[in-house]
Amino acid sequence: MKRTFLLLAAAAMSFAACKSNIKPETPSKGDANFSVYVAIGNSLTAGFADGTLYRSGQVNSYPNMLAQQFQLVGGGEFKQPLLPGESGWPIALAAGFYPKRVLGYSTDCLGTTSLGPVLYSGSWADTAGSGTNIAAGGPYNNLGIPGIKCIHYGVTGYGMLNPYAARFYSNPSGQSPMDVALAQPATFYSVWLGSNDVLAYATSGGEGVVGGTGANDISPVAAFKAIYDGLIDKLMAKGAGGVLINVPDVTSVPYFTTINPKGLNLSAAQAQGLNAAYAQLGLPITFTEGANYFVIADPAAPGGVRKMLSGEYVLLTTPGDSLKCGGWGSMKPIPTRYVLTLKEITNIKEATDAFNRIIADNAAKYNLALMDANTYLKTLSTGITWDGVTYSPAFVTGGAFSLDGVHLTPRGYALVANEVLRVINARYHATIPAVEINKYSGIKFP
Secondary structure (H helix, E strand, C coil), rough: CCCCCCCHCCCHHHHHECCCCCCCCCCCCCCCCCEEEEEEECHHHHHHHHEEECHHHCCCCHHHHHHHHHHHHCCCCCCCCCCCCCEECCCCCCHHHCCCCEEEEEEECCCEEEEEECCCCCCCCHHHHCCCCCCHCCCCCECCCCCHHHHHHHCCHHCCHHHHCCCCCCCCCCCCHHHHHHHHHCCCCEEEEHHHHHHHHHCCCCCCCECCCCCCCCCCCCHHHHHHHHHHHHHHHCCCCEEEEEECHHHHHHHHHCCCCEEEEEEEHHHHHHHHHHHHHCCCCCCCCEEEEEECCCCCCCCEEEEECCEEECCCCHHHHHHHCCCEECCCCCCCCHEECHHHHHHHHHHHHHHHHHHHHHHHHHHCCECCCHHHHHHHHHEEEECCCCCCCCCCCCEECCCCCCCCHHHHHHHHHHHHHHHHHHHHHHCCCCCCCCCCCCCCCC
């Protein structure tokens, strides 16, 4: 049996240097009032990581990091609806909630053992009580709800549909997320909504529709605008300040970029054999010695199959053994649910751009700070260096993204927190110190 350590290898990368400026001489709140800070958002706001929500992830959420810095300039207590343990919750696979990913050794169909993400297999004892309603301990300042879309914000009874909300809403069946947000006597808000309005479509391989309200659909732009505009109008009517964060390009995260679509490496004999097989089927698909694009299912293509095109993506959830030993991508097409086509990518980018215009319009309307997460997270493609440590979007080794390939590590969330602080300082003439990124953890190795 071969033993390799593929994911431990360090990768050379170019980087963009960042000046940390950790301790300004005189911290100041400028024109803002941070005495009651409330964070509105989805899983990224909640501190979701490694495929689930767990206590230390919540503790290391970017809003909690911001709150700690706000306390240097008059910010108050910041309560989070913390889970009791580290195992992750919920754990029911059938309900669509996945257990925590950890780094561990596994052996593939070729007999090669390597270090990579595996599902947590330890005791779930510390999840006891996770589903108990803890509204009595609130009100909570971190209102991040994994799975929530912007268009859900006006849904009364949303707490009955999402267990993360049900944990801390005082009236899960009678409140909308907007009701919960507006009930807080906040003086300053952060709002990071919209990612899930495109993400579910992307992570399902485009199995939803554009402009629908189903779980895997891209949300209708008109509905997004109505809810987002209404939320910001109501928040600003309370006289608070705030920062809006826009929707990242979800296709730039490791979930979509880790598996090379041109990862089918063939010998001359293998290429000839496949060419003969596809010729016999009468399909216009050919291969050459060396690297080839995978074959995928496409109902619009002749025979329902074709080779991938440059710019298309194979999803991280594609079964590795099926690619290595099951003939997927060569003798058998990769199913559509594991692929994003150029058309599907265009759908995602057009919706993202539309949502971000709505967010930017609201920032301009109310003169709020705007954190351009779409642009900022793309800078990771060339690397971001902070106090001598470089972060990139490389899966596992890059340090910024957690083991689910979508959400961030504590260090990744700290990078986001600092960019948020930068735009807050600029808009409100404040001098709030930056977060010390390298004191937080990245991927934990066994």
